[in-house]
Amino acid sequence: xxxxxxxxxxxxxxxxxxxxxxxxxxxxxxxxxxxxxxxxxxxxxxxxxxxxxxxxxxxxxxxxxxxxxxxxxxxxxxxxxxxxxxxxxxxxxxxxxxxxxxxxxxxxxxx
Amino acid sequence: xxxxxxxxxxxxxxxxxxxxxxxxxxxxxxxxxxxxxxxxxxxxxxxxxxxxxxxxxxxxxxxxxxxxxxxxxxxxxxxxxxxxxxxxxxxxxxxxxxxxxxxxxxxxxxxx
Numbered sequence: 492x493x494x495x496x497x498x499x500x501x502x503x504x505x506x507x508x509x510x511x512x513x514x515x516x517x518x519x520x521x522x523x524x525x526x527x528x529x530x531x532x533x534x535x536x537x538x539x540x541x542x543x544x545x546x547x548x549x550x551x552x553x554x555x556x557x558x559x560x561x562x563x564x565x566x567x568x569x570x571x572x573x574x575x576x577x578x579x580x581x582x583x584x585x586x587x588x589x590x591x592x593x594x595x596x597x598x599x600x601x602x
Numbered sequence: 603x604x605x606x607x608x609x610x611x612x613x614x615x616x617x618x619x620x621x622x623x624x625x626x627x628x629x630x631x632x633x634x635x636x637x638x639x640x641x642x643x644x645x646x647x648x649x650x651x652x653x654x655x656x657x658x659x660x661x662x663x664x665x666x667x668x669x670x671x672x673x674x675x676x677x678x679x680x681x682x683x684x685x686x687x688x689x690x691x692x693x694x695x696x697x698x699x700x701x702x703x704x705x706x707x708x709x710x711x712x713x714x
Contacts, residue, residue: 524702533692533705534646579646583700587659589636590696590703594645 493518493584497593505601510570512596514563514580523556523563524590526579534579572600604629608693608706615713621666621680623709625693628674633695635676636703637668640690652676653699688713 494517504510514523522541526534538547540556540563547554551574553566567574577595584591605628615621627633637649648661650668658668665684669677676693690710694703 521700526703533708534694534703536702536704539702581703587699589634589648589651589659589699592646592648597643 493591495580495582495591495593497580497596499596500594501597501599503599503601504570506572507569510567510574510598512565512578512580512598514565514593516561516582518585519560520582521560522583523560524581525554525563525565526581526592527576528579528595529576532576567598570598570600572602574598575600604695604704606693606695606704606706608691608709610709611707612710613712615683615711617685617713618682621678621683621687621711623678623691623693623711625676625678625706626674627695630674630695630697632673634698634701635670636694636696637676637678638692638694638705640692640708642689646692649678683713685713687711 496515498513522539524539525537527537528534538554543560544558545556551568555564577597579592579595581590581592607626634653636651638646639649640646650658650660652658652670655670665680667679690708692708693706696703
């Protein structure tokens with residue numbers, strides 16, 4: 492069946508270092524979405540990418556959608572303690588009214 | 603603007619007791635509604651989704667059920683809770699299947 496996979500599952504970085512999480516789909520996606528869940532909180536929508544090769548930036552966060560629309564990445568430059576949390580990617584399933592979430596990448600920041 | 607409410611925020615229930623969690627959305631009409639469960643430190647498991655009143659699609663659960671009695675109300679129920687039902691229950695809405703989802707604050711359920 493259709494799957495969305497994320498790597499790594501966990502990442503520990505020193506504060507100030509960069510961080511990247513990768514998302515791969517088994518099928519072509521019409522769009523890819525990214526969410527952030529702070530510890531103890533609920534997932535919050537960050538961004539949606541639609542076009543092949545699209546790149547979007549939100550301050551220190553850079554999101555990319557692959558040319559084949561089957562993979563995506565989220566890169567954080569110079570991490571801060573406020574970046575702690577789990578980052579999920581998600582994409583729509585064919586035909587059904589739902590999206591598939593990856594299992595997420597949990598980011599820990601070491602002070 | 604749109605707002606999504608969930609209650610209660612936390613719940614401790616004994617095994618075998620019933621469950622009713624409610625989710626309501628304000629500020630939009632005919633939203634797609636979703637129930638997810640998240641085990642501690644894990645990903646999101648889709649339980650149910652609904653594209654309209656009375657229309658429920660079930661993904662996984664055996665002893666859980668969902669209902670949508672009104673356009674912007676989504677209810678998750680169980681007649682008899684199991685220990686394995688413990689988790690973080692999240693309700694979400696979207697404008698359509700390809701659109702981003704907005705999550706409620708969630709209910710932390712502990713079954714003892």
